[in-house]
Each structure stands twice: as structure tokens, then as C-alpha cells.
């Protein structure tokens with residue numbers, strides 16, 4: 001399913017954070033957003049997964065306005081991994097992944113019982129309850145899916161296995177390391193079986209092997225992906241198209257190595273870049289040195 005973000009602007013408390021952002025991800029493309037800290041990547045993505053309503057512009061999923069869709073219809077099409085999950089899930093890993101199935105569950109929606117109610121309580125009500133569970137103390141591994149269909153259980157188990165976290169199924173989410181949490185939240189997004197994935201820094205907290213595994217997994221999932229990434233080599237190696245954002249505006253877009261030129265990297269990121277070839281694969285990699293701040297400021301740009 002293609003994604004079109006058209007002329008998107010976001011204002012908070014009278015400040016315009018992003019201006020006239022237009023970008024497109026074609027069906028099955030992995031599209032990366034790169035840019036310095038505070039440039040607006042998360043703000044754009046938050047509009048794309050409906051955590052923020054834009055002041056102007058649209059987010060279209062397959063040509064339909066996401067912000068005009070019912071919540072459940074949107075969640076069947078699009079799953080998100082926010083940069084920092086504010087929810088402190090007092091649930092087992094299996095239960096957290098099972099929440100990915102909520103948009104597909106028949107019966108009452110938000111405000112009703114079952115998993116919807118449990119998830120909503122978890123996002124707010126359980127904060128600070130201190131009722132976290134250790135490994136092996138939290139039930140059956142199918143967790144809250146005790147009453148779910150075999151199909152849903154299989155989908156959740158498969159999603160956990162794909163991120164290499166099947167062994168964590170019974171562990172309390174609050175007891176996980178940062179990288180384990182990140183992988184479980186990616187499994188939850190996969191269990192949602194969306195057509196579009198929006199990922200804000202998916203490699204956050206992950207060791208290098210898991211960074212490569214998760215990006216390969218995302219690449220191979222066949223979904224349309226919109227991802228904010230800080231590591232420019234990972235972005236170049238795993239994205240079909242990159243958009244560069246600086247100070248709330250898109251300043252470049254295209255195939256990764258056409259976009260990440262030494263000039264752009266100097267202007268936008270304040271670094272001197274050297275292109276080198278991998279001795280075995282021949283793939284281009286970038287090496288960076290910090291540009292002298294004085295030089296950088298004289299060019300009228302800000303890192």
C-alpha cells in the first residue's frame with residue numbers, strides 16, 4: 001500500500017515544527033527519513049501514525065486520508081514503533097505482542113472489554129503499579145491469547161520468533177533490557193499484520209547484530225516502510241529512497257548514495273564524509289570526521 005504525505009505542516013503552541021513536507025513511499029518501498037537532532041523526523045512520523053494532527057496537509061494510505069479513517073481501520077493498515085514508548089506495560093511479552101491483534105479482533109472496540117480494555121488499562125492505569133513479572137512467572141506463553149484463535153496465536157508466536165525473542169514470551173515486559181523491549185515492540189507491530197510500518201529509530205538500543213537483523217527483517221517483510229534512522233550507513237544500505245530533513249523542511253531526496261553527497265553531509269550534518277568501498281562486497285560506506293564548527297557556521301548552516 002502506498003503512502004503519500006502531502007504538504008504537511010505541524011504547529012505546536014504557535015510554533016511551526018515542520019513545513020510543507022511532501023513525500024511518497026510506493027508499495028513495498030523502504031523509505032528513510034534522515035536529519036540532525038530536532039529536525040522534525042519524529043514530528044512527521046507522529047502525523048503518519050496519527051499521534052499528531054497536522055495543521056495542514058494530508059497523510060494518505062492507498063489514497064485514503066488516514067486522519068479521516070476510523071481508528072481500527074487505520075490500525076489494520078498501519079502499525080507504528082514510536083521513538084519512546086510512553087506506556088509502561090505491566091504485561092508479559094506474549095500479552096504485549098497479542099495487543100497487535102486488537103485491530104483484527106471482533107467485538108467491542110476501545111472502551112469495551114477483552115484485550116481492548118486490557119490494553120487501554122495498560123497504557124495508563126498500570127503505570128507505577130510495581131506489579132512486574134519475572135521470567136517464567138507470567139502464565140503460559142500464549143498469555144492473553146488464551147481465548148484468541150489458533151491463527152492469532154500462531155501469528156504472535158511467529159512475530160516473536162522473527163525478532164529472535166521467542167524465549168522471552170513469558171517474561172514481564174518491564175523486566176526486559178532496552179534492546180529486548182525494542183524487539184518485542186517490533187514483534188507487536190508485525191503481529192498487527194499491517195500493510196505499512198512506521199518506525200521511529202527502530203535500531204535504538206539494539207546491538208549491531210540485532211540492528212542488521214531487524215533492518216533485514218523489515219526489508220524482507222514486503223511492507224511499505226517509513227523509518228527515521230540516525231545511522232546513515234544503515235539508512236543507505238537498507239532504504240530504497242531517503243528524504244533528508246533539516247529545520248523542519250525536506251532539503252533532499254532520492255536514491256541513498258545520490259542524496260548523501262559530501263556537500264550535503266557537510267551542510268546538513270556538519271561532518272566531512274569520505275566514501276570507501278567495502279573490501280569484499282564493494283558496497284559504498286561513509287566515514288565521518290567532524291567539520292570544524294567555525295567552517296561550518298561560516299557556510300551559514302547549523303549542525
Ligand SMILES: Nc1ncnc2c1ncn2[C@@H]1O[C@H](COP(=O)(O)OP(=O)(O)OP(=O)(O)O)[C@@H](O)[C@H]1O
Nearest residue numbers: 012013017035036037038039040041042043044083
Ligand atoms: N510537543 C512539542 N512541543 C514543543 N516543541 C516540540 C514538541 N515536539 C517536538 N518539538 C520540537 O520540534 C522539533 C522537531 O522535533 P522532532 O522530535 O520531530 O525531531 P527529530 O528530528 O525526530 O529529532 P531527534 O533526531 O533528536 O529524535 C524539535 O526542535 C523539538 O524540540
